[in-house]
Amino acid sequence: MTFAYDFSLQHLLGIEGLNRLDIEYLLDRANEFVENRTPEQSLKGKTLINLFFENSTRTQSSFDISAKRLGADVVNMSVQSSSVKKGETLVDTAMTLNAMQPDLLVIRHGSSGAVRLLSRKVDCAVVNAGDGTHEHPTQALLDALTIRRRKGRIEGLKVAICGDILHSRVARSNAMLLHLMGAEVRLVAPPTLMPSGTETWGAHSTHTNMIEGISGCDVVMMLRLQLERMHGLYLPSKREFFHLYGLDKEKLSHAAPDALIMHPGPMNRGVEIDSAITESANSTITEQVSMGVFVRMAVLDALARNLDRARAEASA
């Protein structure tokens, strides 16, 4: 166990802004949590608020469990029952919560940049649990941890990210992180769901042909398709999407033989992925969920340390 690198960030708002050492520090730390079943209670006496403006059972409970394993008191704010529904603005909500002096605030919001906006208005550490179509950094970290544990490395791997890239915060965060760690990132999407300028996120290449995109890849990462976006403007139908971009045995046979099959969940079986594949030995889909807890423990632990340090400096 080493703390040689000084991870100094106050918030985790995105992968953008992190450097390779930050990411390695968080992955190493998460790995320690994986190995060590009884972690120290580094968040004891600290309060974490889960503030989810978008419903998410898995991410919210993952943060909940992570924080509790480290001894934090967790408050889950349900937006449905809060004053946000009564017309209170986002910033007012943040100021109100801030006045209760929490230590950590985990936020998911449907608008890009919303979490950053809130981070400017509060004194505690803020974790972005997904903002609009912008970033979802803990998802990228848990994916990286899963890949690293399975493959022993990230550097030099070929990773294809497939599906609705345009609306995916998971794709953005993953592309940036994997590129930073030395992987070759390929993006696969129908032309209507492929944004411009993906090279600025570190994407090595873009493909509208899935077989071409995943050929020889060590990792095939599927994205959830928002079904409500299926009809009309972006795509003609579910079955045509599955025909062209759904991961099935035939398409998968073009990837490397031991290619990992990943999905951030929740899955639409038969839309972006064939059910049979999800249960194969190379599928890491449930393992990703397990790694999510450890990665979030690492993030919360690191931010809490920095918060303590900042408070000590402020009072000195």
Next chain:
Amino acid sequence: MKQALINARILDPATGLDTVGGIIIEDGYISEFGPQVSAATAGTDLVTDCGGKAVAPGLIDMRVKTGEPGSEHRETLETASRSAVSGGITSMVIMPDTDPAIDTPALVDYLKRAGQSHKVLNRIYPAGALTVGLAGEGMTELSLMKDAGAVLFCNADKALTSANLIRRALQYGRGVGAKIMLRPDEPSLSTGSMNASAFAARLGLRGLPANAEWIGLERDLLLAEMTKSDIIVDQVTTGRSLDIANRHREAGNNVIVTAAAHSLFFNELDIGDGSHDPRKAYLTYCKVNPPFRAEEDRLALIEGLKNGSLNVIVSSHDPQPAEDKRLPFDEASFGAAGLETLLSALTTLVAEPHYELDLLTALAAVTCNPADALDLPLGRIAEGVEADLVVFDPETPWKCLRENLSSRSGNSPFDGRLLTGKTVRTMVKGKWVFGPENGN
């Protein structure tokens, strides 16, 4: 009543005059001006020594929104006029998208009268709605509204989608002598919140593609050609738009192109991703429509101002209160406060030597050019013209801070910026409305 301004650098963009001298004003009208006018020759004791500062025609801002009537918490004619005169703007054309929309002669008359209140410090010119309720379906009474005082007709921010309606409005408008301004846009493409670009994709923000502007502009100009009508283009943001306009001018169309001052000053990167300063990310004060584009477009607009393809610069003043701006970027309202920074934005560009932008050229875009576009007998320093003047120092540096703006809403993208050039005094109809005499 006779008064004089002396020791002034007189700038008249219409004639290219740039000389040191004085101006004599009798009963609110300019009666004499030039190097020969001094304290000794003025023939009056009512003399203002300008201390060598520049004197130009008062600015005419062709695109201003207030909240009156309907959203007075944003801005009233009174607060807008106070803000305007502190930036040398002596005439404002008020957009019709209020609540209710200015779409009848009675409402034009109401706005005109409201603008004559003694609390309103400058001239108010209503723009009439081009379509009833701005709904884009039926034409308004262009002739009656023009008689009531509407100097311009437009559909404000909402581009018209019916080519047939645009055609008929241009045709009919030409017949009754109505000036028509059209917003170049294809709304079905413009569903985002910033320029469509790699930067937008990285921020996870939906885009407003420049193509929507080009499609709208080509269509409007083809319809102007079809109907042999003059047309005013409401705010372009790209170099290619200027090329499109020039091509149609060569074909014989009379096209007047406008742009917002902030489009010559900012590019899309000013929205910020937090990489240089964590506080500067997703800045909603930089959320405007049409949006800030790429740097090359910003430079092309400055070039267009220099070569005459861009004729008029507007403030596009659109006051938005904090509750509509302090929101996630996608949810925040569009619009920037711009009255107080219009002149300073231009003088700042002039002060940057590498743009090689001449002060008289820049001033023409806010004085004689808009006056000519709207047939207003203003925007010049000439004998017999009413004395609307601005005294300014093109070299004074100052920092724009929103808390110091006199607009009711401080949503300025210039907040925190250093600018060069500041208004010292403003005169409307021969009376000082801003300056030391007014406690400013």
